[in-house]
Amino acid sequence: MHDYSKVLPQATPETQPYWDGLKEGKLMLQRNKQTGRAYFPPRPFDPRDPFAEVEWFEASGKGRLLSYVISHRPPPGFEAPFAIAVVETDEGIKMMTNIIDCPQTPEALQLDMRLELAPTKVNDEITLPTWRPAKEG
Amino acid sequence: MPKPGSVAIVGAAELVSPEGRFPELSQLGLHAKAAIMAMKEAGLKPSDIDGVACAGASPTEVAFYLGITPTYVDGTAVGGCSFMIHVRHAVAAIESGLAKTVLITHGESGRSGIGRGGFGFARQSLNAQFEGWTGPMGPPTMFTVPVLRYMKTYGVTEEHLAMVAVVQREYAARNPNAMMKDPITIEDVLNSRMIAYPFRLLMCCLVTDGVAR
Structure with missing residues (x-):
């Protein structure tokens, strides 16, 4: 779908476990140890309570399609049309993504449809958290 | 000058590293x-x-x-x-x-x-x-991503979205400095080129050089 001539992410120490997890096909998120509530993007504290202890955990990799646009004006490295989407994971965090293995049409992209994590490896450093329609629930 | 006692500094902190480095933080x-x-x-x-x-x-x-x-x-x-x-x-x-x-x-x-x-x-x-x-690039794909969810939640249709552009063009017609003044219809808007579904060309703002004082 992409040739990745675009600007790619680079981890910081705070986000390294997130990007390392994706390399292994896992979605690593963080949560408040007391409340159990997840937050995103990764940082060493919970923005709802910065004094609480937090921990990394492996998320389900399941979610639903919250919203999107289908861009017909591709920036470098993209082929139009392509959807820029927001997925809400079952842990309740929202993340921007691209939806792969799916026609990039309003008919195929129904709001609230179930999605599953389908990471796209770009190079040895970066695997992007792309999502696709869920095969089951 | 501030009134005495009206505003106070209530907390302050600094990170100290003898080596002048914090390699664990961005x-x-x-x-x-x-x-x-x-x-x-x-x-x-x-x-x-x-x-x-x-x-x-x-x-x-x-x-x-x-x-x-x-x-x-x-x-x-x-x-x-x-x-x-x-x-x-x-x-x-x-x-x-x-x-x-x-x-x-x-x-x-x-x-x-x-x-x-x-x-x-x-x-x-x-x-x-x-x-x-x-892959967002410019306002049509940067500001618009939540709109489909808004439309589903509140029952907003593409015709409703198009009406915004129609009314704004009516306002523009009264502004002598406006770049586009010809009236447009909902059909015109919905037949214009797709830029970032559900946003079409006539729903997008014009790109102009501008100055005001």
């Missing part, structure tokens, strides 16, 4: 770490803070990262004295009722060079790591 992380230490000292939570000021980083990004929803932001950046000006601005903001509690931060990964570049599209920025790679 520049944004340094802002946040110092802010959290100052909040702790002052006995405040992010929800107690309604103003954020910083230079170098974007105050809205620092606020987002810390879980603060500000009513007042100050990004005055005039070099090393920016932060003294932030203090003066904060006093004025508090006295005039724009904010009750203002957080002023500074963070600089000057030696380690992690996540520098604040605003922009640097690869370690929040933008590049969590948004930019998905």
Whole structure:
């Protein structure tokens, strides 16, 4: 779908476990140890309570399609049309993504449809958290 | 001049490293770490803070990262004295009722060079790591992503969206300086080229050179 001539992410120490997890096909998120509530993007504290202890955990990799646009004006490295989407994971965090293995049409992209994590490896450093329609629930 | 006793500094903190390095934190992380230490000292939570000021980083990004929803932001950046000006601005903001509690931060990964570049599209920025790679480019794809959800929740149709452009064109027709003045219909809008579904060409703002005084 992409040739990745675009600007790619680079981890910081705070986000390294997130990007390392994706390399292994896992979605690593963080949560408040007391409340159990997840937050995103990764940082060493919970923005709802910065004094609480937090921990990394492996998320389900399941979610639903919250919203999107289908861009017909591709920036470098993209082929139009392509959807820029927001997925809400079952842990309740929202993340921007691209939806792969799916026609990039309003008919195929129904709001609230179930999605599953389908990471796209770009190079040895970066695997992007792309999502696709869920095969089951 | 502020009235004596009307505004106070209630907390302050600094990170100290004898080697002058914090290799475990990005520049944004340094802002946040110092802010959290100052909040702790002052006995405040992010929800107690309604103003954020910083230079170098974007105050809205620092606020987002810390879980603060500000009513007042100050990004005055005039070099090393920016932060003294932030203090003066904060006093004025508090006295005039724009904010009750203002957080002023500074963070600089000057030696380690992690996540520098604040605003922009640097690869370690929040933008590049969590948004930019998905491909938004310009207002039609940057501001529009939540709209389909809004439409589903509130029963807004594409015709409703088109009506906004129709009415705005009516206003434009009365403005002698407007670039496009010919009336348009909902059909015209819905038949115009798709830019970023559900947004079509005539729903997008014009790109112009502009100046006002």
